Amino acid sequence: MSSENEKSDEPEQLALIRETVRRAKVPRAKPRTWRGAALAKELPVARVVVNKGALHLDQFFDYAVPEELDEAARPGVRVRVRFGAGAHQVRGGRREGGRLIDGFLVERRAESDYSGPLAALADVVSPEPVLGPELLGLARAVADRYAGSLADVLQLAVPPRNATAERKPSPAPLPPPGPPEPGSWTRYERGPAFLDSLARGGAPRAVWNALPGPYWAQEIARAVAATLASGRGALVVVPDGRAAGRVDAALTEVLGEGRHALLTAEAGPEKRYAQWLAARRGAVRAVVGTRAAMFAPVRDLGLVVIWDDGDGSHSEPHAPQPHAREVLLLRAAHDRCAFLLGSTSCTVEAAQLVESGWARPLDAGREQVRRAAPLIRTVGDGELARDEAARAARLPSLAWQTVREGLKTGPVLVQVPRRGYVPRLACERCRTPARCRHCAGPLEAPEQQELRCGWCGRGAPDWHCAECGSARLRAQVVGARRTAEELGRAFPAVPVRTSGRDHVLDSVPGRPALVVSTPGAEPVAEGGYAAALLLDGWAMLGRPDLRAGEEALRRWIDAASLVRGQAEGGTVVVVAEPTLRPVQALVRWDPVGHAQRELAERAELGFPPVSRMAAVTGPAEAVEGFLAAAGLPADAEVLGPVPLPVVRPGGPRRPGDPPQGEQWERALVRVPPGSGAALAASLKQARAGRLARGGGDPVRIRVDPPDIG
Known part of the structure; x- marks a missing residue:
């Protein structure tokens, strides 16, 4: 009986032996590593935008997240990564290449689209999240509109880090104030109704022709106070520090201390970054500042204001050279918030906003104008x-x-x-x-x-x-x-x-x-x-x-x-x-x-703002070759090129001027309304391809050039 039982059990024993051998051949599961270091157990891939403004590098790059950086590597933080030759091509124990550069972590993912081995994050500069999804989306929209790179826009939008200001806690947010009295807004026919709409949570859009005199700053402060009364935030952009000081004083008078932040270069890097962080953390709901404040991360944005949009200070001289008015228009459309463009004068762009019906006029009657204006x-x-x-x-x-x-x-x-x-x-x-x-x-x-x-x-x-x-x-x-x-x-x-x-x-x-x-x-x-x-x-x-x-x-x-x-x-x-x-x-x-x-x-001539226009500048052969290869929209019209004045040695220089002593040309590319995005995309793609191929002579692009005379 025993022998029969042994024979009957033999197939089962053989099966167990075979299973044991099979398991022995299969290696045990090991934690994921990068060059011997353990990676984060969850979402081990970090998507990073690197601080490289070249157009052909205008994309996200994936990096591995080491386990020791798992907790600090949150979306929105500043990071340090290796970028360049060999940084993403680590094989066979080859030494890591690339150089350390700054960047922003925008997303954590479970997998990467890149098929090869990933380089790891070198460091998390600070655990403070400074790039939220709203600011990232705005920066992307601005880069696309102006044919620029996301990295260039982020350099304008996020101020340099100041460790001292970052370590200090922001004050606790104050409760919303009550709706303000109309004050001098009663001089305008729709002034009290505009404030009432803001206080009730509405999103009115107005082009405000302010009366002469010293009351414009107080009127802006009351519009901000009405927005804060609805539980939302407000952003005011003015052309210079003097105007910012006047609005700052008016906001303090109307709102009291601690309810708004002032963002100007005169404040110094530490104080300015502390004020920026206060807005980012939600400690204050109102911000006033000069050009760079157009990107201020205001929570629950309910109103954007630009004062004196015709002032040249609103045009950013650094790439991709956005205008504060256009950035605030993008924010108003994206956040569906109120918009107020104010000035004692009136630009053609402001008149077009009213003509198109996008905004309503906000002005005073002729009798009020005669009383407030001097004799000319x-x-x-x-x-x-x-x-x-x-x-x-x-x-x-x-x-x-x-x-x-x-x-x-x-x-x-x-x-x-x-x-x-x-x-x-x-x-x-x-x-x-x-x-x-x-x-x-x-x-x-x-x-x-x-x-x-x-x-x-x-x-x-x-x-x-x-x-x-x-x-x-x-x-x-x-x-x-x-x-x-x-x-x-x-x-x-x-x-x-x-x-x-x-x-x-x-x-x-x-x-x-x-x-x-x-x-x-x-x-x-x-x-x-x-x-x-x-x-x-x-x-x-x-x-x-x-x-x-x-x-x-x-x-x-x-x-x-x-x-x-x-x-x-x-x-x-x-x-x-x-x-x-x-x-x-x-x-x-x-x-x-x-x-x-x-x-x-301008409408009869097809000039901006009725049309969209871009300037292409550079040596004659470079401009000609660039336009030939650009793949412009079918409805694009090229004006020129025409020679630019030669900048002589020792002569005055303006942003965008050619190098001293060189003869450059400029061509203007014009498209009708509705084709501006296609024009910017084609110019950006052509310039990115030129840079990737190592193109020779430089070609500069300026969307919405301020001077086309």
Whole structure:
């Protein structure tokens, strides 16, 4: 029986032996490793955007997450990774390649799309999450609109880390305030209704033509307070630190301390980053700041505000060069929040928002405008030619009389288009511009110094006109310092103060004084200026630029808005031809009408903002080859190319100018509405391909170029 049982059990024993041998041959499960180090057990792949702005690298890269970094490697944190040759190609024990660069971890995943071995995260710089999904989505949208890279936009959107500010806890958030009183918003027909809509959680969109005077900052503060009363956040972007300071003071007065953050470069890196973190953590729900604040991570965004969108400071000079107005429009559309574009003037882009029906006008009646605006008087070229005082001292008799009357009751503002002493000189006899014989640069006469070249600095004591031989010079445009000197001699008992690029005054007392300023640097006077002179209007209107008239009117209205109203005796004298459209718009105080007429003309010509446009700049052969290979949309139209002025050694340079001494060309590519995204995508793809192939001469792309003249 036993032998039979053994035989009957033999197949089962053999089966057990075979199973034991099979299991012995199968290796035991081991933890996932990278070069001997254990990886995170869950979601071991980190998707990273690296700090490389090259267009052909505009994508996410996958990295392995070591176990020791598992807890700190959360989405949104700053990381350090190896990037470059060999960083993602680790095989056969080969030494790890690439160099350490910064990046942001945007996602943790279970698997990678990359089939080869992954390099590991080198380090987590900080456990503070600074890149949320909302900010990442906004940055991606901005990069696509401006044919740029995500990394470049993130450099603009996320400020540099400051460890000291990061370690400090943000204050606890305060409860929402109550709805504010309308205050001076009652001067506008739809003003109280706009505030009421914000307080009830609505999302109204308005283009606000603000009345002249000092109340605009308070009105912005009340709009922010109404938004906060609904439990949402608000963001205000202004052109400079002075405007930010005024809105900051108004917000403190309306909301109290601790409810808003101020983001300006003047605050310093630690304080600015601390304020940015306070908004990111939700400790404050309102932010006011300059251009970089357009990306501020405000929680539950309910209102975005941009003040004076025509100011050039709103245009970012760094790649991909976005404009704050367009970024806030993207945020308003994406977050479905309220939008307020305010200015004492009106740009063509603002007029288009109203014309298209996307936004509603928010303005005052004509009776309110007449009460708030000063009296505008003009002096034309014909009157200057007949005016003995104007020929002798460049100021017409009407201007002298206005200054004398104004100084009896307060300060007088004098706006001069150029800084310096005598920026431009010409032959007195034939009006030929005075040029350097060595480099053809403009000759200048600094205060109490000899004649010299503004480019190469060489002196020209024996200059004479190459056309007529005369050795006598005259000023084409007199600078702010020279004007201040002339006025000081004319009014010896009156203090003269200057405000310009080198020294900008924020405010001046309400006592009688002469304040000479360049456009954009005008200080605020306590109680308002008694009068203002706007000199050399032809210099502002004569610029070869499509926006010359719009910009001149904006500068004039900004200065005139600081003058007391007509009922208080405020008077403004503008020295410009009275029949010109911008001058007539100033006299009538009708910037909206001027912008509407400009928009109608742009529509006939197919110019922005009715169309979308991009500028392609570079050496002639590079521009031609780029456009040929770009794959532009079928409805695209190429204008040009045309040669750009050569930047001479020592000459002034602007952002986007070609290298000194090189001849570059620029072509404009125009598409109708609706094709802007396709244009940006084609230009971005063409430039990325050129960079990936190691293209030769550089080609620069600028979507929505500010100057197309």
